[in-house]
Amino acid sequence: MRRTPAKKGPSNATSSSNSSAADPLRSGGRTATKELDSIDQLYNTYANKSSGIIDPEGIEHLCSDLEVDHTDVRILMLAWKMQSERQGYFTLEEWRRGFKALRVDTISKLKKSLPDLEKEVQRPSNHVNFYSYAFQYCLTEEKQKTIDIESICELLELVLGSLYPPQVNSFVKYLKIQSDYKVINMDQWMGFYRFCNEISFPDFGNYDAELAWPLILDNFVEWMRSK
Structure with missing residues (x-):
């Protein structure tokens, strides 16, 4: 937006104003x-x-x-x-x-x-960023892209456990007993966040395995339904 030109005032007033703006000690510096x-x-x-x-x-x-x-x-x-x-x-x-x-x-x-x-x-607008950051923060080695299951379980309980306790508790239990996955990547990590936000739990009424969910979540839902 174009700024409206300021009206010219007396020269002494302008000088005083410019002096104040230029002096950091007078402007909170x-x-x-x-x-x-x-x-x-x-x-x-x-x-x-x-x-x-x-x-x-x-x-x-x-x-x-x-x-x-x-x-x-x-x-x-x-x-x-x-x-x-x-x-x-x-x-x-x-x-x-x-x-x-x-x-x-x-x-x-x-x-x-x-x-x-x-x-x-x-706040929802911040929490997804925080959740993503938490995963990246735990990548401690150069070029590391995955985190081991044990650490993921601890991290899930830390950053998501208070918001979605039933989902996190069940998913952590599944991660600990399954043997197909030794590590979790960012796509799977963010997929679970979306899962918690979008999928009705524990009936999974709106879960569609044909959609682009990480395979580990398909397996998790199948495991939950079989119980």
Whole structure:
């Protein structure tokens, strides 16, 4: 949209306005700089002194200060908010991204922000992104594209168990007793999310095996119906 030209005012007023806009200290720059310094100082509290990166030990320390277990889903949510690329590690750039988005610069503020972060993740528009991220976050090896069944079962219970308990409980039980699949790929992972959202459970009244469902879900439905 084209902007409407601003009316020219007195020269002294224009000069004052331009001066204020150009001076970051007058336009909130000082506050922003102070918050960034606090964010960076907090990062250094947990970062490995040699690598300069927060590693698994640093995350354990962070979890202790937040009074949450390192397996708590909220830590995964925090990683999602930071868009952390490597499981168990936070870079300064990722840390800044997450803390700025959450508008926090201290541990106490971060702790208070966790309930709101949970609500944010649970929104349908965000949760599918979080669910997809959770799988990618667990790909710890270069060129890795699948995750072993045991880890998938734990991850499903962590990220989807509270939303779809009957479906997740049944699918996890099936994954543990079946012998056809040793690993799960992204297509199968996302297929189960769609399954939970679209298919009536446990009657499977609207499940059509002729549609493009991953074969593992066809097998799961067949197993459930045979029980």
